[in-house]
Amino acid sequence: MTAAARKSFHAIKAEMARRIAERVWAPGGLIPNEEVLAIEFGCARATVNRALQELARGGVLVRKRKAGTRVALHPMREARFVIPIVRQEIENKGGIYQFRLLSNQVERAPQTVYERLGLAKSKEMLHVRSLHLSDSKPYQYEDRWVNLDAVPSIRHETFDSISPNEWLVTHSPFSQAEIVFHAGLADREEAAILDVGEKDSVFIIERLTYLPQKPITYVRMIHPGSHRMVTQL
C-alpha cells in the first residue's frame, strides 16, 4: 500500500471493511474511536469520519454519539438497485428497444387506483397502456394512470415517438415515489400482451409518484416470469 493510498478514505474504508468481513472487528464489538483510528492510519479525523460514515450508511457499522461505533450485529445490509427507465434498461442489456402504444384515453379509473393515489373518485384520469419490447420480444407491459390536474399538458400528447414513461420523466417533476415489487399470475389480457401463458408467473413493479399533496401517476409494470432483478452488495 502506498503512502497516498493509505491516507485516502477509500483505502481506509476498504481496510475497515476487510476487518469487519474477516472478524478482526467482531460483530457487535466496539471499534476504536475516530481519533485513535486517525492516528493508526496516519490521517486526519475527518478522513476516518468519512470512511466510517459510508460504512455506517451501508449498514455494516452502527454509530452513536458518545457511545461510539460498533460492528452491526444483525447487518441490515442495504441493497441498492438502480432503476433506469425501461429503454435504458433494455439497451444496457444489449437489447434493441421498441415501444408500442396500446391505448391512450381519458376515463374513470378503477377504485383501487383512486385509493392508492388518494384522489377524489369522481375525476377522470389519463389512462395509457403501452408495451416495451427488447429484440422484438415483449419485455414490459406498462399500465399507467395519470392525474390530469398534476400534469394537464399531457392530455394532448400522442406518444407516437416517445413513451409516456419518458415523457413524464422529462416533463413532470416529482419529489417522492413509492415502489412495490411483487409476484403475480398473468391474467388473460396480460398473457396475450406479454406473449406468455395465462396464469404464468409475472413480475410486477408498481410505482406511485407524487409531489407534496399532489399525486401524479400510478404505474403498473408487468414483466414476464423470466425477468430477473439483480444487484450486488
Next chain:
Amino acid sequence: MTAAARKSFHAIKAEMARRIAERVWAPGGLIPNEEVLAIEFGCARATVNRALQELARGGVLVRKRKAGTRVALHPMREARFVIPIVRQEIENKGGIYQFRLLSNQVERAPQTVYERLGLAKSKEMLHVRSLHLSDSKPYQYEDRWVNLDAVPSIRHETFDSISPNEWLVTHSPFSQAEIVFHAGLADREEAAILDVGEKDSVFIIERLTYLPQKPITYVRMIHPGSHRMVTQL
C-alpha cells in the same frame, strides 16, 4: 429558514432537491459551480460539495470534473432496500416470529448450485431447509446450500434454537453478495410448505455470498405470492 439551517448541508441539499424537483434547474441543464453556490448559500465550498455529492449518489445529478454538474436527464434513480434478516423483517411488521427446521444434512447439491457458486461438482455440501413463520403463517421458505470448506464449523450445528440464516450472519463473514429477485410458480413441495396452491405465484429471492475466491452459501428464499417488497424514494 434560520441562518444555521441555511448553512447546513442538509438544508442545502433539500433546497437543491427542491430546485430539481420543481424544474428551477432544468433536466439536462448545467447548474452553477460549487464556488458560486457556496457564495449563494453563504457557506464553504466543502459544504456545497457534500450536498452535491449526496444528490449525485441519489442519481438526480450527474457530476463531471471540469464539465460541471448537470441535472440528470434520465434519472436513474436508485432504489434502496434495506434487507434485514427475516426474523427482524417479520418483527418489524408486528408479526410473531417462529422458525421450523425442515431438514439438515450433508449431501451432493444439484448441478445448478455448483454452477452458481463456481464450485467443484464433486464436493458434498450442507443442505439446510427451513421455514420462517409470521403469526404462525408461512412467511418464507429458505432452501440453503453451504460450502463446508468455507464454514467447516457449521457441520455440527443443530439449528434447534437459531436459524441457519442467523447462524451464518453471526459466525461467517462475507465480503460480497449477489441478490436476485424474480417471480415463479410454486411447485408441489413449495406449495405444501408455504401452504399455498400448486402453481400459485411465489416471490423468490436468491442470494449468493462469498469471500474473495471462496463461495460460502447459496440460498433460495421463497415467499407466498402475497408478499410485497416496498421502498420509498
Next chain:
DNA sequence: ATCATTATTATGTATATACATATTATGTCA
C-alpha cells in the same frame, strides 16, 4: 486541418481547527 501538447477549470480529497450535539457517566442532594 490534424494531432499532440499544454493550460485551464470544476470537482475530488485531505487537513487542522473549531464548535455543535447526542448520549453516557458522574456526582450531588434529598
Next chain:
DNA sequence: TGACATAATATGTATATACATAATAATGAT
C-alpha cells in the same frame, strides 16, 4: 437509594486552505 443536574466524550458538521485529478479548451507544430 433515587432523581436530577453536570461533566465528559464520541460523533456530527462547518470552514479555510491546499493540492490532486479528470476532462475540456486552447495552443502550437506538422
